[in-house]
Amino acid sequence: MSRRKQLIVQKFGGSSVANVDRIKNVAQRVLETKTKTNQLVVVVSALGDTTDELEALALQLSQNPPDREMDMLMSTGEQVSCALLAIAIKELGHDSISFTGGQVGIKTDGLYTKARIHKIDARRIRKALKEGKIVIVAGYQGIAENHDITTLGRGGSDLTAVALAKTLHADVCEIFTDVPGIYTTDPRVVKEAQKLKQITFEEMLEMASLGAQVMQARSIEVAKRFNIPIHVRSSFVKEEGTMILKRDEKLEEVSVRGITCDKSEAKITICAVPDKPGVAAYIFNEISKVGISVDTIVQNVSHTRLTDISFTVAKTDLDKAIKATEKISKKIGAGEVQHDKNVARVSIVGSGMRSHHGIAAKMFQTLAKRKINIEMITTSEISISCIIHSGNADKAAKSLHAAFELEKINQM
């Protein structure tokens, strides 16, 4: 009886394939994994900053380019890198074949720029694997029912990898990036950051949603739902990285496992809003009608029947949000609409927070000691976030890292 071959999915991010030498390095790395008894599917991102550069080109032509055309444009980056990697692997003597998302049956809905994967018809991948080829798939993209190309949201190559690992029942899903694993916080900002051996899906999802760029949040949602362990590791250094897993008893002992910092939001305040039932419902309904997602919302207590309402939106939505909010403010008889681009969200994350007390107080005291003013606060079961001035963001991350002794996390 023939045993099923081990199937490995590997994903290489943009900086791992930023130039010809790095693509050669990835080809070598891939071939080191390939044995006679395994099958390999490799997902790649676009070269270096290609996706940003493509977006910038479009924005030179229009402030509001159509989403459909943006997907046509932005998906090309991955088409280049997957073809180049297939060429590099062939040059090293192994058969390989590159595919776009559409060619390997990644079927999505029609929500351009943030499409959701409905299903993957992996017959073509399976056939190529059976023929002994290393399969290279362009990340971040799929195809809608009307055959249009769609993209899966920024960072979406992670999602391509996890979704393929699920569909193909992969034995291993490895995400190769430019840092050696998941750290307690961004190691580029806090040099004391520690690489974690393991982190739960729940904590990783929270960190990713709160701005840790290293994994796309949507990919972790899928990994969590289908229990697909992920190994995040370096494309440049050969060492074990971080396992993202369902649970580990030991993992529940620390209160705070990570700190994130997100500078992608802006704050809008509507002043002197009439304090009566239905006003908040009206404001946020109108804002959602123009397709803008709102994050943290704060409404002050009113003593004068007028109140201020502040909320955050993605910086990229700010202009649209200001226009919509000014209209709303007129309609409800409220006052001035103010905005602030210089805000950052700094958050602490840890599933142990559920069973530890005094975490919020310690966070606020730490920021106060550094004279950092807190503008807004939000909490979830396993995180606390403060909106602060963006100029203080790195200082806040460093001091919170020290206050929660995260440099010692691997000794706990």
Ligand code: ADP
């Ligand atoms: P890729 O191109 O491989 O997808 P990304 O740039 O999307 O890589 O993500 C890797 C980057 O994420 C790192 O260079 C690092 O600066 C940043 N990062 C932010 N938070 C963390 C964290 N907690 N652990 C590791 N890296 C982090």
Ligand code: ASP
């Ligand atoms: N190239 C895409 C981006 O920059 C997808 C990815 O890198 O995962 O968002």
Ligand code: MG
């Ligand atoms: Mg990424």
